[in-house]
Amino acid sequence: MATSTAFGDPDAGQPGVVELEQRHVLQNYARYPLVIEQGRGAAVYDDKGKRYVDFISGIGVNALGHAHPRILKVVREQVGRLVHCSNLYYHRYQGPLAARLAELSGLERVFFANSGAEAMEGAIKMARAFGARQTAGKCEIVALENSFHGRTLGALSITGQSKYRTDFEPLLPGIRFVPVHDAGQLEAAVGDQTAAVVLEPILGEGGIVALSREFAQAAAELARRHDALLIFDEIQSGLGRTGAYFAFQLWNQEHRPPILPDVLVLAKPLGCGFPIGALLANERAAAAIGQGMHGSTFGGGALVCRVALEFLAVLPDLLPAIRENGRFFRRRLQTLVDKYEFVREVRGEGLMVGLELSLPAKPFVTQALERGFLINSTHDTVLRFLPPYVIEQKEITRLTDALDRMFGQIQTPPPGGAQQV
Ligand SMILES: Cc1ncc(COP(=O)(O)O)c(C=O)c1O
16 A cells, blocks of 8 residues: 555655645535545545445445446456547447436436536426427426535526525526425426426435425426426436436336336446436437537547446346345444434435434544544435445444444433344
């Protein structure tokens, strides 16, 4: 492992990588004091060789963990063959990747972008163009309070959290926000001027909150009644994270007719760390975008599409373990809910898991780091866990034991009041 110059060596007058970042990288990120050198499976190693179990996977990106052998193999082959050729030409992988995503989602057409926000921008443009083809002024979008759709101006405009928005206003006009699970306000907000209703089936940054089937059904019916697009943002919840290919499919397991989006937006795990976003649309929505109306220089390059195809080839075999390990994880976290008063609730599906506290969650993230675990907090009081799909139960047990010890320093459980986790 490298000797550490990461934090600089003032005696030698040499700035380390951290100091260089602090001097020269835009000051928009609040980083933890950790320099990650490499990763293998569900673990990463810092510049001093200390091991951390990765329960956040680059915020839901490294779904196959680090250095997965099948991803390594295709990357090595493809880098020497063709990385990028632009969208002026065809290459071997974009068509097959679009076909596979279409097969999994039931949505026939795909546009490839480079990030979640960029794919979301495509969805907003599609909604605008779809509305404009019907009547002038049909350009409104209905979105949810507490949602998160990305940092670009369009995606931010439909993000229902003022802390991300206020510095950049005015944003897009014609956006209406509705509280989660308030069907009355939803009905009042959707009308003939609505071009799209946008939902995260499970709100991620909003604190791991799963929408009820009834609320999603109401949104789908309103969108249909007013000839608006139903857009699902599954950038965080999609592609196996919940143990299903897409979280919306969980609504449809026992119910007919199924709730189906017109547009589905994906990103995070698809490229196993290589940047890619995807906008999937049915023919009705896709027809709004003609030649030259949208594009991306880097989108859908040969390397990233080949990696994404390999990811989708590995994924099916992992789905049962995602479901089983997710249930195991949530059961163990539930024991902490039963044991500590300030631990309020476990939420989530599969390996998209939140633990709601009645205290600020961030100090526990720092403590977990010291104990060798990468976890994350969101929405102030929620600990968020997005481990790689290859996480094992022994690592989940080690984390929940460590959380138990951390929580025990805050509150002594009543004697005999709860069993050990
Ligand atoms: C649900 C959701 N939508 C959109 C985004 C934005 O994606 P990106 O950061 O790749 O632009 C995120 C990122 O966390 C997300 O969780």
